[in-house]
Amino acid sequence: MTLVLDPAAQDLLFREARTANTFTADPVTDEQVQAIYDLVKYAPTAFNQQPLRVVLVRSTEGRERLVRHMAEGNQPKTSTAPLVAILAADNEFHEELPTQFPVFPQAKDVFFAERPVREKSAALNAALQVGYFIIGVRAAGLAAGPMTGFDADGINKEFFADGEHSVLAVVNIGKPGENAWFPRNPRLSYDEVVTTV
């Protein structure tokens, strides 16, 4: 066994987990989302900056406000998933660094005084956290349906009126329903992805 991780966990998180396109009516509870967050929050970000912010869309009104900004092909599943989460980068994450990166609290001003620098760092590190979050959803025995087909400016204005957030993904979450997945797509081979120098 080259991997240490239990094979059942490998299946749960990677091999058998799939992007679901339909869901059962079973609700996704706040307790489940909290457990997911309390697991994946430990995964690393640069300077411990943790720029990911999550908006859970639970109200009928919130759902309508979101769906209208989704690409047409994504609207039916975004309308019907038990829970939809908007995952965004907080471009003002540096405000938290004095408490979150206490070994060098000056990082806030020394490295992140300029907005373009923050936006670039937040986009990368929040995307790492989107990856961790998707794995966390699967760790809860749920299927994730991450989407990037939406009007990003529209969602940013609709849900982040402060102008300080950039949506990265919208994720449908729930138990997979009937005909939940398309056939698995191929994957690039090791030799197409990994080279050695």
Add this chain to the structure above:
Amino acid sequence: MTLVLDPAAQDLLFREARTANTFTADPVTDEQVQAIYDLVKYAPTAFNQQPLRVVLVRSTEGRERLVRHMAEGNQPKTSTAPLVAILAADNEFHEELPTQFPVFPQAKDVFFAERPVREKSAALNAALQVGYFIIGVRAAGLAAGPMTGFDADGINKEFFADGEHSVLAVVNIGKPGENAWFPRNPRLSYDEVVTTV
């Protein structure tokens, strides 16, 4: 138990895993990297685009070429880690879509004809894959030391002469050595990160 994932796996991947700053001399084999890739390759990307490319730095010459582009504080550990991996986005990922996204092979031209669109999509989706890769390194019982402190233009020119790749992270990989970690930093609370509408 709110999470389905085995608690030992939760510890291995998230709670007890840490960003290592020192490593033992134990080598990291190609078999281990292949097992990591063959696990995390299944995690999702938009249009199955899989833009992540990995350069394993194994030769003394390759190590020297890399270390000179690292921030000074990252040079000692990059010099001594058993294995260093350069993780980059391939901005020409769309060339693979006809085989990798067979349900809509036209995606290559319909959605990704323009370089700026590809760069943005590759940056986001390869960053997701960097997150998956870090989890995969931990699944192999190894510690990852991801870094973003480097001269990105310098690395791109040095290792990707085709001008089509953008480095996202450099990751030290190995078994944790003596005094491998700093004290764990705090994490933002659930209520600081998650809101509901």
